[in-house]
Amino acid sequence: AVEMDEGLHRIKRDLHRQVIAELDLTAIGNMQEQDLRFEVQQITQELCRLRSDFLSPAEQEVLINGIMDDVFGLGPLESLVADPAITDILINGPNTVYVERQGNLSLTDVKFMDDAHVVSIVQRIAGRIGRRIDETNPMVDARLPDGSRLNAIIPPLALDGPLVSIRRFGTRRFTTGDLLKFDSIAPDMLQFLAACIEARVNVLISGGTGSGKTTLLNVLSSFIPAEERVATIEDAAELQLQQPHVVRMETRPANVEGKGEVTTRDLVRNALRMRPDRIVVGECRGAEALDMLQAMNTGHEGSMTTVHANTTRDATSRLEMMVGMAGFDVPIWTIRRQIASAIHIVVQVARLVGGSRKVVKISEITGMEGDLISMHDLFEFRQHGLDANRRAKGNFYATGLRPNCLSRMEDAGVEVPMYLFEERMLETQVPEEIQQ
Incomplete structure (x- = not known):
């Protein structure tokens, strides 16, 4: 295959200008996209034919496809977007494009013509969804x-050229079987979390960026009984709940005049008036944490959310800080007491060396000891170095502690075998019914 080298990039740049010059701009507004595509392709083919003395047929084809991608698609990104294995596309200026596959970043040979080329593609993406960047x-x-989620920042704020991050989400929904096959969690741990959801235990998922918080939230949401009404609230709709009675809401940023913003907190407050059985918030980042805790404490048991934190203990500290952002002047022990009352289970997920994502700890909040939130660990992943491929290796363990929420499960009629909590290394063999 012919690669787009610097010489072809220069020719493409000239062709692009000529194509625009050849188009009847007054007629474009009345043309169907299919007709416009045909017109652009015809002009491009003719311009390439005039250069056939020094362009091979393969080079002409590369140029024609490149021009069509620039005019109607995502330019050099088209080949990356077409690859379902790519989860992240990271652009650091026109000559540096990284992608993530299976948790590993790699530099691609994809290049843009210049900064303006990157900006024009980003403007096209943003324009299609009614957003502006200049x-x-x-x-x-x-x-x-x-x-997918798009984040872009361009000069003058980006000092070395446009910076673009595209986080892609596949249409295929992750299942419990996927988590087990990827060794992201042990079957006994998953069985316990499923019982928590069924018994309406409030769950907080904690982890860093790209650690798999939303993926786990999606999987755990699949255990919510079908007869319940679930309200979901997100900044960017990623959750894919399959229950028949789900009401989905998404925040809205302010427009260019700074008006019209609808925050997560606005939507959580509104959701409380919609008679939900549970509320699932994609991520708590600010003052909405207070409303989420109040919802969990006032009849919406079994609700779930996620936070950015590195440990289960840090997750409660993050909640304290976010509740403080609500602007109420209350003692810290009051906030901690509300957290201890509202949150039952904290699940820590992490992206380990080599790109694997695992549930590294499941902790239970047991109440208060003086002015401090008390918690104990039920399950954990212990790393034992790296394997031959330099990926983290280790095992899942049960700590031997029984959760206090067992009484809640018993009251809800959810049976949980006691052997789950016996102190031991956990098996990670995928059950036969999932292998099939």
Whole structure:
């Protein structure tokens, strides 16, 4: 295959200008996209034919496809977007494009013509969803129609050229079987978490960026009984709940005049008036944490959310800080008491060396000891170095402690075998019914 070298890039740049010059711009507004595509392709083919003395047929084809991608698609990104294995596309200026596959970052040979080329593609993506990015509005953060997330920042804020991050979400929904096959969790741990959801235990998922918080939230949500009404609230709609009675809401940023913003906190407050059985918030980042805790404490048991934190203990500290952002002048022990009352289970997920994502700890909040939140660990992943492929290796363990929420499960009629909590290394063999 012919690669787009610097010489072909220069020719493509000239061709692009000539194609625009050849188009009847007054007629474009009345043309169907199919007709416009045909017109652009015809012009491009003719311009390439005039250069056939020094362009091979393969080079002409590369140029024609490149021009069509630039005019109607995502330019050099088209080949990356078409690859379902790619989960992240990271652009650091026109000549540096990274992708993530299976948790590993790698540099691609994809290149743009210049900074302006990158900006034009980002402007096209943003324009399709009614957003704007230019020198007066040099940042954009938005959800694309396919569920992917776009974040872009351009000069003058980006000093070395446009910076673009596209986080992609596949249409295929992760299942419990996927988590087990990828060794992200032990079957006994998953069985316990499923019982927690069924028994309406409030769950907080904690982890860093890209650690798999939303994926786990999606999987755990599948255990919510079908007859319940569930309200979901997200900044960018990623959850894929399959229950028949789900009401989905998404925040809205302010427009270019700074008006019209609808925050997560606005939606949580509104959801309380919608008679939900449970509320699932994609991520708590600020003052909405207070409303979420109040919802969990006032008849919406079994609700779930996620936070950015590195340990289960840090997760409760993050909640304290976010509740403080609500602007109420209350003693810290009051906030901690509300957290201890509202949250029952904290699940820590992490992206380990080599890119694997695992549930590394499941802790239970047991109440208060003086002015401090008390918690104990039920399950954990213990790393034992790296394997031959330099990926983290280790085992899952039960700590031997029985959770206090067993009484809640018993009251809900949810049976949980006691052997789950016996102190031991946990088996990770995938059950036969999932292998099939």
